Amino acid sequence: MSEANVLIETGEGVEVLLVDDESDFADLAATFLERADDQFTVETASSADAGLARIDDRRPDCIVSDYNMPGMNGFEFLEAIRERYPDLPFILFTGKGSEAIASDAISAGVTDYLQKSPGTEQYELLANRIRNAVRTRCEAQRADRQQQLMRLTEFAGDTGGWELDRGSDRILLTAATRRAIGRPDQAEIPLEEAIALFHPDDREDVRQTLSKAFEAGEKLERRWRLQPSDRDERLIDMTITPVVESGGRVTKLRGAGHDITDREERRQELETYETIIEALTDAVYVLDEEGRFTYVNDEFVELVGYDRETILESTPSLIKDADAIERGENHLRRLLSSDGPETIPFEVTLQPREGDPIVCKDLMGVLPYEGDQFRGSVGTLRDVTSAKEREQRLEQQNDLFKKAQDVADVGAWSYDVQTGEAFLTDKAYEIHGLSPDEELNPATSLGFYHPDDRPAIRDAFDRAVETGESYDLELRLIDTADDLRWVRTRGDAELEDGNVVCVRGTLQDITERKRRERALEEQTEELDTLTTELEEQYRYLFEEAPLMAVVTRAEDGRPIIEDCNDLFVDTLDYERSELVGAELERFYTAESQRELLDEGGYERALGGEFVRENRGLVAADGETVETLFRAVPRKNTPEGSRGTLAFYIDISERKRLERERDRLEEFTSIVSHDLRNPLTVAEGYTELAREDCDSDHLARVDDAIDRSQALIDDLLTLAREGKKVTGSEPVELSDVAKRSWETVDTDQATLETDATHVIEADKSRLQQLLENFYRNAVEHGGDEVTVHVGDLDGGFYIADTGSGIPESDRDEIFEAGYSTADHGTGFGLRIVEQIAEAHGWDIRVVDGERCGARFEITGIVTAR
Template identity: 35%
Template sequence: MLSTRDTVRLLIVDDEPDFAETAAAFLEREDDRLRVETVSKAEDALERLEATTFDCIVSDYDMPGRDGIEFLEAVREEYPDLPLILFTGKGSEEVASDAISAGVTDYLQKNGGTDQYTLLANRVQNAVEARQSVTEAKRRRHRLEQILKTVPSCVVQLDRDGRFVFANQRAVDVLGLSQSAVKDRTYNDPEWGIRDLDGNPIPDAELPFRQVFETGAPLYDARHKIRWPNGAEKVLSVNGAPLFDDDGAVESVVCTLTDMTGQRERKRDLQETQRRLQLALEGSETGIWEWDCETNEVVWNDTLEQLMGFEPGEFDGTLSAVLDLIHPEDRPEFREQIERAVETDSIYDGEFRFIDCDGDVQWGSVRGQPVEYDGSALMVGVHHDITERKERERELEVMQRRLEAILENTTAPMFMKDDEGRYIFVNHGYREMIGLADEEIVGRTDYELFPEAMADTVWANDRAVLQTGQPLEVEERIIVDGEPRQYLSTKVPIYDTGERSDPDNPVAVFGVASNITDIRNQEQELQRERDRLAEFASVVSHDLRSPLSVAQGRLKLARKTGDESHLAGIETALDRMERIIDDVLLLARQGRDIQETELVSLRSAVTDAWEMVSQDTEDGTLVFAATDERDVMITADRPRLLQLLENLLRNSVEHGSTSRPAEVDDSTEHGSAEPPSQERTDVDHGATSSQTKPEDTADGEGVTISIGILEDGFYVADDGPGVSGAERGALFEAGYSTDDDGTGFGLAIVDRIAEAHGWTVGVTDSADGGARFEITGVEFA
């Protein structure tokens, strides 16, 4: 029968589309397993059959082109087993006869009511089920033939007349004939020379085939002799079973044949083996027991009595006495298992606690099997004392629990992965490290938990341990919640300890991870400090040497000549040395981490910085690029931000152009237009004034400096000579200066302050050809 979950694909072929669609709708409503497609011509139906698979076809008869019979014949050529129901309004005995001749599955006439669709749905179901039954029967028959051919037993099949219609290769070997020779004989062919074990002829009615065929019942272990072509006698054990046709009559008989010729010799060998086994058991510490399932009598050998603390013959041989020796907590399970073994005729196997005669608890492994002996149902088995093994297991279990508790509560992250990278254990430290629960980690791989690039690295390290079998200590960078962390991971191979374990191939990786992020950050910071100290030492030794040499030379001249004009040169050299020392100290301070930040008005900070710079020079004009009327607030250390701005502004003034008049610029950097309104701070008076359009300043020489806002920072640009590409690489190095009077520390200090804030400073060309310093990475309020 069709399952309620089976889907039946049905193709309706009818030249009236409306009728076909109506039929499809009724059929799918009638049976929700039906999935219906419709076409209007036989040719279209044949194309659909080539493209996909259907379980049944419903076709009209009177259609343009091929009619229903012609369509049926075309279908049968390609799909001989596909059910096809002729559902037509044109009915006649002639049409029905032609349809039956062409192999139609069913024939149904259309009528005007909706009951016809219920009837049609039933016919479709019957047709599909019938096809499935035939298909399944063929499949079973084919499977049976394959089994019969391949089973190691000797199998033959005989038809109703007792002729051999099948014999597998093993049967050919046992019967001593070829396939064709076997099939030329019947079950009672005189060539077999069939005799009973005493050499007497066997009546036909008592031969195995005849008994099975006549009674329709299986037959087991019917033994007789046959004669081989070479004259040798063979003893066969025959098991026979009937195969029935659809009417319940015996269609054929299948027999298995076993060559029992050497059984007596093997039986004698077996008896000798059993005798030796009995001697071995008596000499070992294996207890042997026997329980009569009908009388409940239990017999123990001497070894079992000794194991349980009894003197020989002291044990009361009943099942109740045995149950009294079972630990009370194990007694129900013992009784349940042994009763189940008797009911199911299966092997009984269990481990239980026993209380011996001294009241001590010991563990026993008990194994038994039901047997039938001399008409009695018995269970016989063995008993092994496993007390020591259980104690070792208990100690190992306690140790394992302690180890698991230690691993779980160790703060260091620990984990174990199988040889396919799946997590099989993580401790509390590891769960805290990545912020996930145990069920979110175990069973998954690093590719499911971390970014792919990081997972690639971790998996490569795991594979190295699995492939080499050697421990590995490696640093791994792990990203958790977007934050990179550095861990020192120690990974070791884990091997299976089972009986079939491979000592050369690890099955898992166990690892311990130590968070060394702070250590690596401290190392990087120490390296930066060492680099800075080396830089300071280099600068001091280099830049102080020149003015010190000048001062020493001038001092010698003054002493020799008495000319006091040399003192001015000494003073200048000392002043330069003092500036270098101050700048070096300032550079060292500015290189430290930022301690406290606050919201700072960028406009206010620029104005204050410009006021400090304008006290020392009159060669410059400050312009705020009017890209935004708001007062931009940034997060910064205000004193150090002022120092950064002062150095940038002073750098522009000191290195600015003297070849063009200073003027107020109303355009933004990168050539983009700015609103006409802007603020201007002049060096000569330090005041801020607003104007609506650009105007020339006085004819004096000077540089125009513009301040503007970027998407993630701000810039300081001038219209001076700019910075060449060759100079930009060394521009922020301490001690580098293109001005003979400069110390070369101004822009280095800018770089240090920006770095301390987490900002980045870069230089490019301004829109007016000068230098433009961009500070990015700034956090706006």
């Protein structure tokens, strides 16, 4: 049975749509694909438009598309598909292959990318790609269904549930509710006892609401204060749902409560930290319920280029086109839906008042509101034009009592204490990675738990057997495939005449929930100061941010340092006691003092203007520290007092680098323009001279010109390759070695490689390093030289069968201008050394095994 067969549970196979404007090629590919897997049914279309029409009529399991097609190309076709079917597998199968195309394909959201090649082997590879894509989609859909089932049974965080029986006036409590009221072992309590757990002022409303739900049969929502003790009061949003029998009578009420205490406290804290919002580097906006801007910070004003008054009188149509507005409204509807997320990240293109469009990441949420009283939305914009970021927030649902146990993905077990017999459901076996015909009981299952968790489950089970004590644990379990899973295991004893006769329990795979919780924790750490623990984050920003921060108060119109972070102290090298309480201008250069006081920079900041200028600070040793300065007025200060919150970014190093960059640009301009132009003129006149006379001297002139041009190329490379590598990726060494060989004129030379390493490197610069090695080998070893590329421990080597390099010359070969070849520039190996140093690698030359030269590059991070 093929791999694709197990993906299609209906047995109907895999339907593939192949779109290519070359009809003959498309028919041939379809034939080979159907021969490669009898589960495939392949239809073809000669254009993207024809493909869209075919998909609207009957959707395939996978799309295979060419890139270069008349009308709509492959990327535009993919975009049209994603708008209609976001998760439909899409493989780009194109004759145009390059790193840029592959990168663009991945950025566009293509499922897979494959370049066409000669021969029929490519169709077997394409068939495998199709199988993998379809399998991945099926597994994702199945995982999504499982996740939905899990959400019906798991009530995370502070959500609790209950069920009230009308006949007995007793309330059944979920575990989360029992924990919330401090009664973890009391599964059921009388109605009046439950009402007494609420604030005295809310109890009558609780009674009336329950009565109304019973009599009217209506779903109700209320907000009450839960007060299980005098020192513990929580604000709860409660949803009450009647359970109606077939005769129309309400016999039970089911409720779900969500603790919103912390959310309300955070909402109030937001007002306290308005100053921090103004200091954020992200643009912040607030829209009212009608979609008009009611607040934007200074970063937003600067981003879009309109004045604040114009923005606050407008809707997003001021800076967005109709498509972007429609997508934003769709996201808002998701936020407002009952099961929507709290925030949604998405990309949006803005059109500022002047200049090119700006691509931003928009993180949008809604303002807190009660019932149907929507108050508006809030969001942050981050310019990601040069480096797009992706960020997703996990959806949280607060659904309760949806016939949970009937649909829960839970295994069950029972153990007869008297006979020692055990029974387990199929799901319990599946969680352990076993089939139902294999032996599994409480004793043997202990070996599946993580060694550190075995004492806990052993003690809990023994107590249940001996004393009847129930348990509810979350533990790690290692199944037969050695996969680590998180499980929730529960056990409850059954007693007769005071003796335990049976222990029954459940086993639930909660691995996905644990992963979601970990992901949520990681995302929570990345939330800005608008989320929880704002005060701690502000302090962390103030003390630990990589910029100098100073809080001032105004005295007689002059700034006095009230507080500063350690970076400000360390940069200026004063004692903190010398800084705090001193006039800020004391630590400014004369020019910066004038800008601060005479030109009114401080007064403008106090007046609410977001000041951003250059400032020169004077350190204790008299040296000047060049900084980029930002200041905003402080908010929530005592009445009658004023001050600012200021940040200083040390740009001294940047200024130095800018000067170095200017010198480098001047050098490259001279080399590439002022030297090339005379050489080009000389080359032209040499050609004219050859028409008048045929002289061996002219050939020497041509050779000198070519050598000069090569020398210029290597000088430019030297100038540009000196920078450190700031971005690297895993690279197949063997693949890059072969590709580099194809770009060098090697005549009859031969490349051998058995390299298997995957190394961390800048791919293009690694390719240039290898090309220079190859040219060096051919220059010094002749047309028939053999070059070998192989692995080393922590690196790789390049060896050739040439004449080798004398030991006396090995200290000089990497020097600029050194060459023993008649036509060499002497810069090739110098460029090699610079590329190695930019990566942080070591390079040396030794004797080769076949008498030639051998270069060893070490200090490399290898992934395989």
